Structures are given as C-alpha cells and as structure tokens.
Amino acid sequence: MRARIPVENQDTLAALRGFLKRLLETEAVEAVLVPMETPAGAVTPALVADPALLDAADPLAPVLGLNAARVVGPVTVREPRGRVAAVLRPCEYRALVELVKLQQASLEDLVTVVVDCPGTYTVPDYQKMRANGGVDRAALLAGMRTGDLAPQSGYSFRDACGMCENFAAVAGDIRVELFGADLSAGIPVVLPDDLAGHLGLEAAPEDGRRAEVVDKVTRSRVQARDAVFAEIRGRLEKEGVEGVFAACVRCHNCMTVCPICYCKTCLFKSPVMEHEPMQYMAWARRKGAYRLPADTMLFHLTRLNHMVLSCIGCGLCTDACPADLPVGRVFRAVGQQLQAVFDYVPGRSVEEPLPLITFREDEWSHVGEER
Amino acid sequence: MSDNGFEPKIVAFLCNWCTYTGADLAGTSRIQYPPNVRIIRLMCSGSVDPTYVLKALLDGADGVLIGGCHPGDCHYQSGNYKARRRVIALKEILKQAGMEEDRVWLRWISASEGQRFADTVTQMVQYLKEKGPNPMKREWAV
Ligand code: SF4
Ligand code: SF4
Numbered sequence: 001m002r003a004r005i006p007v008e009n010q011d012t013l014a015a016l017r018g019f020l021k022r023l024l025e026t027e028a029v030e031a032v033l034v035p036m037e038t039p040a041g042a043v044t045p046a047l048v049a050d051p052a053l054l055d056a057a058d059p060l061a062p063v064l065g066l067n068a069a070r071v072v073g074p075v076t077v078r079e080p081r082g083r084v085a086a087v088l089r090p091c092e093y094r095a096l097v098e099l100v101k102l103q104q105a106s107l108e109d110l111v112t113v114v115v116d117c118p119g120t121y122t123v124p125d126y127q128k129m130r131a132n133g134g135v136d137r138a139a140l141l142a143g144m145r146t147g148d149l150a151p152q153s154g155y156s157f158r159d160a161c162g163m164c165e166n167f168a169a170v171a172g173d174i175r176v177e178l179f180g181a182d183l184s185a186g187i188p189v190v191l192p193d194d195l196a197g198h199l200g201l202e203a204a205p206e207d208g209r210r211a212e213v214v215d216k217v218t219r220s221r222v223q224a225r226d227a228v229f230a231e232i233r234g235r236l237e238k239e240g241v242e243g244v245f246a247a248c249v250r251c252h253n254c255m256t257v258c259p260i261c262y263c264k265t266c267l268f269k270s271p272v273m274e275h276e277p278m279q280y281m282a283w284a285r286r287k288g289a290y291r292l293p294a295d296t297m298l299f300h301l302t303r304l305n306h307m308v309l310s311c312i313g314c315g316l317c318t319d320a321c322p323a324d325l326p327v328g329r330v331f332r333a334v335g336q337q338l339q340a341v342f343d344y345v346p347g348r349s350v351e352e353p354l355p356l357i358t359f360r361e362d363e364w365s366h367v368g369e370e371r
Numbered sequence: 372m373s374d375n376g377f378e379p380k381i382v383a384f385l386c387n388w389c390t391y392t393g394a395d396l397a398g399t400s401r402i403q404y405p406p407n408v409r410i411i412r413l414m415c416s417g418s419v420d421p422t423y424v425l426k427a428l429l430d431g432a433d434g435v436l437i438g439g440c441h442p443g444d445c446h447y448q449s450g451n452y453k454a455r456r457r458v459i460a461l462k463e464i465l466k467q468a469g470m471e472e473d474r475v476w477l478r479w480i481s482a483s484e485g486q487r488f489a490d491t492v493t494q495m496v497q498y499l500k501e502k503g504p505n506p507m508k509r510e511w512a513v
C-alpha cells in the first residue's frame with residue numbers, strides 16, 4: 001500500500017532515519033544495511049543492529065563507490081541468517097536480482113528498501129565537495145520534485161548516472177518515492193500492507209506528479225544515453241575493442257568493482273593464464289611482438305561474454321579505471337544489443353532465468369544445421 | 372580475394388560423442404578433406420567456453436569450428452542447446468566489438484555423418500580462402 005513517512009521541520013534525512021529506526025525498534029528486522037557516514041566523513045554501507053547508530057545513516061548521500069549488492073550477498077546467501085532490511089539504489093537492487101540468480105545472494109529474510117535516485121557523484125568528487133563548502137542535498141531533493149536535475153556547479157554526476165534511465169524505484173519490498181513529491185507533506189512510500197500496519201503507517205493517496213516527473217527525467221537521460229551509445233558504437237566499429245581498450249593497464253579494477261563479476265577465482269587470475277616462459281617466446285616469434293601482460297583483449301572480450309547480459313549499468317567500472325577508459329559505456333552499449341537478442345532485462349525479476357543457463361528446444365533451429 | 376597460396380588455419384572444438392566420432396569416421400572411411408583443421412576434443416559442445424574461441428581468434432586462427440550433436444542428441448541432454456545460445460551471444464559480441472563473427476562456425480554433425488564433417492571442413496576452408504587471413508594474425512597489441 002501507499003503511505004507517507006511523516007517529516008518534521010522539513011528534515012527528510014531525519015525522517016528516513018526515523019523510519020529505519022522504526023524497522024529495528026519494532027523488530028520488523030534485526031539489522032539494517034544502509035550507507036553510513038563514518039566518523040572520518042566517508043560513506044560506506046554498514047550492517048546496523050543498534051538503532052541509536054542509525055543517526056549516522058545516510059541513505060540520501062549522493063555518492064556511489066561500491067555497489068551494495070556485493071555486500072548484501074555475504075549477509076544473505078545462506079542459512080542461518082538474520083532478518084535484514086537493505087537500503088539500495090535502483091542500480092544496486094538490479095545488481096542484487098542478478099546476484100540472486102547467480103546464487104550469490106538471497107532475498108529470503110530480506111526486506112529491500114529501494115530509494116529513488118537523482119544520480120550520484122564519484123568518491124573523489126564527493127570528498128572534494130565536502131572539503132569545499134559541502135554537498136548541496138537540498139538542491140538535489142528540489143530537483144527530484146520538479147525533474148530539473150542538475151549536478152552541483154563545477155561537478156558532474158558519475159558517467160553512468162548521466163545516462164541512467166532506470167533511476168526510479170520500481171521494484172523492491174519498500175519503495176521510497178522521492179520524484180515529484182512534496183516532501184513537507186511526508187515521504188511517499190510503497191510497502192506491504194502488513195508491514196505498514198506493523199509500523200503504524202496509514203494509507204495515503206498517491207502523489208499525482210511522480211509519473212510525469214519520472215518521465216521527464218527519463219526522456220533526458222535516454223537522450224544522453226543514446227548519444228553515448230552512438231559515439232561508442234562508432235568507435236568500436238572504427239577502432240575495434242583493441243582501439244577502445246588500447247590503453248588498458250590490466251589492473252582488473254573494472255572487474256573487481258563489478259557487482260556481477262562474482263567468481264572467487266577469475267579465469268584471468270587462475271593458473272590457466274600462467275604460461276611457460278617459452279610459450280611467450282613462441283607467441284612473440286609468431287606475431288613478431290606480443291603485448292604484455294598477455295591476453296588483454298581476451299580479458300575484455302571474455303568479460304563481455306561472461307557478464308554483459310547481466311550488466312545493470314552502475315558504471316563503477318568506468319569510475320575505477322585508472323586509464324580513464326569508457327568501460328561502462330562499452331558494456332552498456334554492447335549489453336543493450338545482446339539483451340535485446342535474448343529479450344532479457346537484467347535486474348528486472350528473479351523469475352526471468354539468466355539467458356545463458358536456459359534455452360528452448362525450438363529456438364534458432366536453423367543454427368548449426370547449415371549445409 | 373584469390374587464394375594466393377593462403378592456407379587457412381582452423382581450430383575445431385568437437386564434442387567427443389558426435390562430431391569427433393564423425394571426424395574419425397571421415398578418416399577411417401578415407402573421405403578426403405583439406406588438412407587445415409586442428410581438432411580439439413571436448414566432452415560436449417556445452418563445455419566450449421567462449422574464451423577458448425576468442426583465444427584462438429586473437430592469436431590468429433583464421434576460423435573456429437564448434438561441432439556438437441544434433442539438437443535432441445546431446446549425451447548430456449542440453450549441452451548443445453546451451454552452446455547454441457552461447458555461440459549466438461559470442462557472435463553478436465564479436466560483431467559489436469568490430470571483429471569478424473563469420474570466422475566462427477557452429478555445426479551439428481553426428482557420429483555417422485563423416486561425409487558432412489568432410490564437407491563442412493571443405494566448405495569452411497573455401498570460405499576462409501576467399502575471405503583472406505585473419506587480420507589478428509598480425510596484430511601484436513591485443
Ligand atoms: S546508475 Fe542510476 S540508479 Fe545507479 S546511482 Fe546512477 S542514477 Fe542512481
Ligand atoms: S580498470 Fe581500466 S585499466 Fe584496469 S583492467 Fe579495467 S579497463 Fe584495464
């Protein structure tokens with residue numbers, strides 16, 4: 001049902017903290033997994049069991065350095081486990097859905113709290129803002145009300161956020177709907193009836209402007225996204241992967257931050273990729289020269305094959321790349337094409353099987369039968 | 372392109388139960404086919420990781436043939452159905468990445484189809500001769 005979290009003194013953040021505290025105090029859950037501000041001023045997810053500590057919870061901090069789906073995994077993946085509420089951005093929720101299907105996380109005993117997202121800054125930018133006059137959250141909230149979202153002057157949103165068309169909370173057990181909302185009248189929230197009853201929240205009418213505002217932001221993001229896709233596809237066609245990833249230094253950062261790349265031992269860190277010294281000599285002789293570390297394009301093309309169908313576009317790979325390569329742009333652009341082939345939308349539903357572990361006998365029946 | 376003496380190199384990943392046996396049959400029945408193919412035997416087409424195919428292509432193989440049992444005949448029930456999806460994904464990615472997806476062929480060839488195996492290799496060699504060498508042969512910076 002739809003309800004409103006009461007807001008006092010226009011303090012949206014305090015109201016959200018209060019809501020999370022209620023979840024704990026009423027024992028709806030045993031812990032809340034939420035972005036917290038550390039004493040040193042950084043923002044990091046933490047699993048909070050003591051309601052008093054939720055005064056440091058910062059679910060609205062416009063920064064993303066880690067996709068929280070990664071940390072939901074270990075907390076939920078097997079029994080026995082606690083009853084937990086996890087506060088997530090839409091891209092984190094989508095990553096979680098994919099991880100559930102990859103059997104790296106579970107939705108059992110988990111209450112997902114998905115919050116509308118205006119876009120986020122990189123960790124360095126966020127730190128810079130804090131050091132130089134602060135992060136203007138009021139402007140972001142105001143922008144969410146009208147749909148005129150702009151980053152703080154002198155900064156831009158993370159590359160992925162600028163082209164993210166899936167920023168609205170459309171799934172999850174609890175949805176915090178900030179777009180189009182007059183927050184002085186309370187924060188619109190959608191949650192199961194029994195939980196609302198448990199928390200003592202009453203039904204409230206829908207805020208009329210949300211759909212229109214979400215639509216407006218979606219249109220501008222789709223426009224930005226399509227421009228990026230056109231640019232990156234043009235480059236891939238002209239230069240190939242070896243052109244776009246030419247400056248890669250093989251730090252594997254993109255893979256390390258990727259919430260979907262869950263393999264405990266990546267093929268590229270395994271003995272399969274350790275070759276005999278004479279093997280390198282053979283390769284060098286065969287081609288005249290051999291790029292080292294070996295298999296750099298193989299790394300990127302393999303990653304595309306292994307996970308692009310599940311790429312939910314959080315773009316942390318781009319932020320993590322020391323060579324400033326458009327990793328996330330490539331993955332999103334290629335992902336869109338491939339997802340269309342298999343009619344698959346990553347992160348949409350745990351009911352939709354991963355395209356590469358399922359099949360239909362009667363599909364593509366001409367493939368392999370060519371004479 | 373004329374043939375110019377160019378002899379394409381094909382790496383073939385064949386499933387043990389059907390295509391590999393088919394290739395064997397071609398041999399024992401003395402069916403002629405060009406010697407351009409290096410065969411790697413796997414238990415099932417479903418165990419071909421796209422990485423193997425990519426490694427061969429990036430290192431300069433002119434073509435990669437993946438052979439498995441006809442749909443319905445996989446000895447592990449569904450390996451070939453999954454391989455089919457994987458190859459479709461791989462070829463689409465190659466296309467997107469600006470690489471030549473038509474160097475990768477997937478064919479269902481049963482244990483009794485020695486002739487089909489020979490025909491497939493002959494066809495593929497002809498196709499690759501016309502197409503020319505894999506440009507990755509000379510690309511050291513990949
Ligand atoms: S990618 Fe989308 S959902 Fe994720 S932080 Fe950016 S705008 Fe928000
Ligand atoms: S983060 Fe950048 S440099 Fe590091 S492996 Fe990925 S693409 Fe290469």
Ligand code: FES
Nearest residue numbers: 386415439440446
């Ligand atoms: S055993 Fe031949 S394709 Fe699976």
